[in-house]
Amino acid sequence: MSWDDSDNDKNKKKDPWSGRKKDQQSPPDLDELVRSMQDKLSVLFGGGPKNPPTGNNKTPGAPAPSGKSVTTLLVIAAIIWLASGIYIIDEGNRGVILRFGAYHETTLPGPHWRFPRPVDSAVVVNVAQERFIEVGYRSGANQQSVSGVRKEALMLTEDENIIDVRLAVQYRIKDAQDYIFNVRSPEVTLKQATESALRAVIGKRKMDFVLTEGRSEVVAKVEVALQAMLDDYGTGLIVSSVNLVEAQPPEEVQGAFSDAIRAREDEQRYINESQAYSNEIIPKARGTASRVVQEAEAYQERVKAEADGDASRFTQLLVQYELAPEVTRKRLYLETMEGVLGNSRKVIMDVKGGNNLMYLPIDKLMESSSTKAAPNRFITPPEKTTSGNTGRDTSYRDRGRAR
Missing domain, CATH: 3.30.479.30 (Band 7 domain)
Structure with missing residues (x-):
């Protein structure tokens, strides 16, 4: 169908792109919508419309903003502003609150609230970090x-x-x-x-x-x-x-100082070795000295005891000697000879007044005495001779004689 079809009068008043009649009102363009929105915002915040509609551009039936809607918007904005003052301090941190740039308080870890900017501001400081x-x-x-x-x-x-x-x-x-x-x-x-x-x-x-x-x-x-x-x-x-x-x-003299340090280390090592040797030898010397002292003290006590015993024995002998001098002298002589000849295996006796020597095989006699159980065995020498004899007195008692 062509745009200017003469056979159909109705189509003469239609737009070939939208199908609308040419005498119908077209929708407002983009500039008009922006201008209308600016006017509404101006009225909402207390001012008149910046671009009041004139002529056919005025939107019929547009409602005027009410005071209740303005208050609601202000309350919502205030709540959002106050809610922005909530903040949380993590563990190990401290919050320093500044009010108009001056120090106000220090807050501990946890949730807190402050006046939002520009009244208060918070500076978080980590006090636990090394x-x-x-x-x-x-x-x-x-x-x-x-x-x-x-x-x-x-x-x-x-x-x-x-x-x-x-x-x-x-x-x-x-x-x-x-x-x-x-x-x-x-x-x-x-x-x-x-x-x-x-x-x-x-x-x-x-x-x-x-x-x-x-x-x-x-x-x-x-x-x-x-x-x-x-x-x-x-x-x-x-x-x-x-x-x-x-x-x-400094690096320039590092070599000389290294030598000096090594010398000090050697000195300290020698000192430590000497100290270790001293710690080892001194206790041994002290132990040896203590042992010698104890042995000397024991010897002293033994000598004293022997001296006391000898003195006591001498005193007792003196008493016996005063009672019987001849018997005591003879007994002492016999005991002395017994002690002297006790370990001898041979005894040779020179009898006075004669040229004969008497030989006694003590070892044989001891063996025979051990085989024969004869206690207090006596060896009787020949009897005294008369004037015709040698005149020697050969009578004596054997070591087995009772004291």
Whole structure:
């Protein structure tokens, strides 16, 4: 069908694209819709329409905004604004509340509420995290040749020697308010205070002391001095530990100092070996001395007892001698001879007044006496002769005679 078909009058008033009649009202375009929306928002927030509709552009029957709808929107906006003030502090953190930029309070872990921005703002500070700084070196990257790091490590000792000291400090935040407000840059302040405390401690001690047995003392002194500085500055930081990573002479004289250190180690080793030998030999010497003393004391007691016994025996003999001198003398003589001749196997007797010798085989006599059970066996010598005899008195008693 063509647009201007003369046979059908009805089709003359229709749009070939939409099918509408040409005399019907067309919908508003996009610009008109945007302009209408702007006018409604202006009326809603208390102003008149910016572009009041004129002529045919006025939308018939548009409702005017009411006061109730405006209040509802304001209440909803206020609730959303107040709800934005809810915040949660995690464990190990502290929340510092700022009211119009000034400190208001510090909150603990848990849910909290503050006035939303721009009234209040919250700064969360981690007070449980262990942080650390390094003086004289940097871990990880190859920055040992940096001039600034090199200058940090060089320290002057009391005896005017230069040593290379590398220190690590572990710290954490103990007061969030002081950490935020008292110092502009707490980490930089901590590092400078650490260098100052370390140089003060090293400068009061000799190099040999720092390099050998003085490491623990240096660490303790630096920790005390550093914490005192941080408290004076009010940084809100607390030092957890100080670790002396390395203390050595400069590289230029490292060889000479290594030789000196080895000599000290050898000296200490010799001292330890001598001490070990001393600990081993001294107890033995003390034991030997104690044994000798005890043996001497025992010998002393034995000699005293024997002397006392001999004295007592002599006293008793004296009493007997006074009663019977001749008998006592003879008994003592016989006992003495018995003791002298008791271990002899041969006895040769020289009889007075004669040239004959008498030989007694004691060993044979002892054997025969053991075979014959004859107690108190006597050997009777020949009887005394008359004047015709030799005149010798050969009578004697055998050792078996009863005393």
